[in-house]
Amino acid sequence: MEKLIITYGPLLAAVISGIFTVATPFVATGGSAKANFVIRVCISLVVITALAVGVFIFNSYWEPKDAWSVWSENIKVQIDNCTMGQENKEAQCVKEAIKKHKNNIPPIAFHKTIANEFYHDIRTGSTLINIPEVERVFNKYFGINSNTFIGSGSTVPWTHTPQYKNADAREYLAPNLPETHKFVWTWTLRREEEDLKHQTVRQFITHRPPEEESDSHSLGNFLVQLEAKRIDIVSQPPVIRFQQFSSSKYQGTMGRPESFRVFCVSLQDVWDMSIEDAIKASGFTWDPQNSFEPDETLFIWLYVPFHDAEVVPATWGNVISPSYS
Numbered sequence: 001m002e003k004l005i006i007t008y009g010p011l012l013a014a015v016i017s018g019i020f021t022v023a024t025p026f027v028a029t030g031g032s033a034k035a036n037f038v039i040r041v042c043i044s045l046v047v048i049t050a051l052a053v054g055v056f057i058f059n060s061y062w063e064p065k066d067a068w069s070v071w072s073e074n075i076k077v078q079i080d081n082c083t084m085g086q087e088n089k090e091a092q093c094v095k096e097a098i099k100k101h102k103n104n105i106p107p108i109a110f111h112k113t114i115a116n117e118f119y120h121d122i123r124t125g126s127t128l129i130n131i132p133e134v135e136r137v138f139n140k141y142f143g144i145n146s147n148t149f150i151g152s153g154s155t156v157p158w159t160h161t162p163q164y165k166n167a168d169a170r171e172y173l174a175p176n177l178p179e180t181h182k183f184v185w186t187w188t189l190r191r192e193e194e195d196l197k198h199q200t201v202r203q204f205i206t207h208r209p210p211e212e213e214s215d216s217h218s219l220g221n222f223l224v225q226l227e228a229k230r231i232d233i234v235s236q237p238p239v240i241r242f243q244q245f246s247s248s249k250y251q252g253t254m255g256r257p258e259s260f261r262v263f264c265v266s267l268q269d270v271w272d273m274s275i276e277d278a279i280k281a282s283g284f285t286w287d288p289q290n291s292f293e294p295d296e297t298l299f300i301w302l303y304v305p306f307h308d309a310e311v312v313p314a315t316w317g318n319v320i321s322p323s324y325s
Helices: 002-028 033-062 067-080 088-102 114-129 132-142 191-198 200-208 216-227 274-279
Strands: 170-176 183-190 239-246 261-266 295-304
Touching: 067 088, 067 114, 067 132, 088 183, 114 132, 132 261, 170 239, 183 191, 183 200, 191 261, 200 216, 200 274
Parallel strands: none
Antiparallel strands: 170 261, 183 295, 239 261, 239 295
């Protein structure tokens, strides 16, 4: 209220003063003092009301936008005016727009602490995902679901009412590799094998051979090193991915062929869970009985990165990083 008085008080005083000045000729024409007073009051009220309405309309349409809205608008304009080639045009345009305006992201409002950097990344991702073109690209090429991806590096486990506070297993973004890659191993479970979901991930992987396309010898070496704790689970974390779909639609990659990256969870975090619980912890659910596809299949991929930073935590900071997108 004080701000309004300070802002508009002088203006109102000037207007009222002007009204009385303008009304003087009417008073001079005669009439009782009471009538003249009524005329002045009425004119003042009308003009003040008009002024108030004008101020309201001005604020409604001309109120300065906050820095995040401006940044979002700049990215939208950049995408709309994009002249990239036709192949993956929308994805290339979104990538270029984010890259161009990355240095213009509104700065951290408070002290630069780890917590504030995290909140800032969340705000950045939330702003981007609310741009329709960006949301489509993130979903198609990263598999980002705007309803469940929280961008903290932990995955929200599957329930009928998922909640971010339950995020637990470490979530990673990995390259969308083919199953023939030396360090990718693939398993499948079909509807009639559903009872195997009660085995632990450890039991299943160590006792069931992977699909023929996988390199069983390299898997054996990996398991030996894993048990001996000679695997660098920090910079090169082994990850596992679960997906369910018709086997006739499988095209030999960990994700849809057009995807740049795929979501996985830490193998260490689900190693001693049952397959059923590990699937839920990854944010996915396997329910073959409710599928109408006769060849509905659960696919399991295990990937062990060979180089640092091939697999990175699934945070908003990494999603929009030019070096990883």
